[in-house]
Amino acid sequence: MRLGFLGTGEIAAAMVRGLAGQGHDILVSPRNAALAARLCAEVPGVAVAPNPEVVAGSDVVFLCLLARVAEDVLPGLPFRADQTVISVMVDAPLKRLRGLCAPATDISITIPLPPIATGGCPLPVYPASPVLEALFGARNPVLPQPSEAALNAHLGASALCSPILDQLLTTADWLAGHTGDPGQAEAYIAAIIRTFLPERARGGELAAALAGLSTEGGLNATLRAAMSGAKDDLRRGLDGFHARLGLDTPSGDRT
Template sequence: MQRIGVIGVGEIGRAIVTGLCEAPGERPEVFLSPRGARAAKELSERYEGVRVCAGNQEVVDRSELVIVAVRPPDRHEALAGLRVDDDRIVVNVMAGVANDDLRGQLATGATLVRAIPMPAVRDRESVTVTCPAHPAVDALFDRLGGVLPVEDEAAFNVFSALSATLTTHLSYLATLTSWAAGHGLPAEVAERYVRGLFQDLGRALGDESRSLRQLAADHETPNGSNERIRTTWFTPATSAALTQALDDLLDRLD
């Protein structure tokens, strides 16, 4: 795919463009909407072949594949009156917006594919879930760290719910840092240590020969400190609360 448009140059749109432009091999032409003007201007100045268009219709007209990455509450305003020819491919990365809803708004027969790219696609280090599978879309995200196509939108929504846990993990780390600062460590020192601690753990996730439960066991000593925190904090009640929160989110996504 040689001509790619991006409508909505926020965190995800910017990450996709950066990943594509810094990937090995031939770069595509990229056409950006004026939404997120500052980020769009920065990307166009940094990378050859990236252009900012006068409006969203120009993005669509110039592109073979269009990525819609606006915030879901903004989609009605951003996409109002947009004409999308049936020969275009539209990639919907808006969380919680089904393809049927987007097709109804655009009133188009174009191919629509949902995707869940994470910010790490900027470094081509994140697997992206797509639905349904499509050769051009899957090839695009394969360049950005890998692709996991699913045919069932119900399964796609489960992946979408899983992706919503990222900031919970970060807040957990922030809570650890605050606890350490409350016990006299300088906040910046505590944060540096926590970051390093979990970056090392993150690297262990690359070992797919061990399950997540096995990795946890391998990091514990029986009756040791890790086991004590896990069993006293991550109780059946907290596990049930997390399961319920995910179930509630999935109900909203269905």
Template sequence: MQSIGILCDSALPIQDSANCQMPDGLPSTLGLLGVGTIGSSLIRGILAPGGSLSTPPRVVLSPRGAAKAAELARDFPSHVVVAKSNQEVVDVADCVIIAVLFKQVEEVMKGLAFREGQKVVTLVAGLLPKRLQELSSPASDCVSAIPLPAVARRAGSTLLTPPRPWAQAMFGICGKCVSVESEAEFRRLLCITTLMGDFYKRQLTAQRWLSSNGVAEADAATWVGATFATFAADSSAAEADTFSKLVEEQTPGGLNEMVWKAQEADESYQSLAYSLDAVFHRLVAGAEDPSLAPAAKRLKR
């Protein structure tokens, strides 16, 4: 692995390097602890050529996730280096991004020496700013963010709390950034990201239905993907009444209305709400409650 030196443009010592900020509002040097799917997707989105970013930041990667770290260093050799240790990342970064599994957070962060003025971001679901600040003290500029994988293509969305201009600049490069002040609101909004698997499972079900009825798998996949993307495009800039209006626009007595009414009669949407209740409980309590599963809720009625 390639080792690192101090990457800030100025000749300031390490303890002052957190003052380095680019004209775009981004910290000059980003450090990533845990180079998994989400962390590497974010870095790819930030460093991708084109767009409005005047000068990409320098990025220092931890040795965790060696394969993805090596790919990023290969694809962006002018901006990415791999450190020998997590502490090396923290020592040189103006902004440290935590992107490990929730169960690994305490182990990874204990013993690391952060510094005053340093910015810290967690991409870990369930790790909120208050606890992040405790783990990274004396650093105090801490935010929680949930970026979705499409940030790698600058077509993603990110949930952020609390709103901070430098963090909004970072995630705004990669798509839409939704910022909220309240941790309680953030936790509720976070539940919606868990619908990703359900979304893909519905697409897979539609593809398999087509294929089982004589349509080539490739054609089925292309059409299903394009159709769902079209649906999403109509609601990507949703306002308070957008979804209700879109449902009302379905022709009365038509095929589209037929499907959603049949799903509603089968309690598909109520089941979805139950699943979100169960997800929220797990986020708050730290454990799943089987009695909150949709099937269990139906049995109780």
């Protein structure tokens, strides 16, 4: 397939790396020239081209720009009615994308995370996209959503990764302060957390794991109680996304 990436940043690079070895012809835009050059050297089939050529030369165009520049970059690019457009931009609703990418109508939004480079990254998507499934489905679970609001709720939930990683790093740092070995401390924290995460969750595994870490008066229960306020903070933070993510309307329209 001929694939084009507008915006050669962190997430575009991860997606291109995740597509390596599948025989696709991939065009990436020249902004962030150093990263574009690295991708060309690293992944067979990747070439750099100006934005209009990326769009003209692709069957599928991935929008990997920051949403705030979408209005500056997308109008005037030669999108076609027979093209598939897949956006990963946060804060760019479908309604806006339909205007910016006309006459293309096969437009979906998905939520890749950097681990898509190696696979195993869940990909919620709305509307369902057979093209996304064909390109990434063999190595990543593609999860079609019933509405744009449902997709956007996944966006909000995915923001949890950042504070969780922050907590893991804080704990590793605390441990290293006592052992003097930061590398081993980080490896230990990553390993113990990994043991509690099911390979393929069916529901209930996380609650069961938590129940197993609840001995009255134990260190686990003691630390959890000390951090009980964090639960409310998390809820508040997630609820704070409602207007931005259009979670109060099934269509996902933003206020």
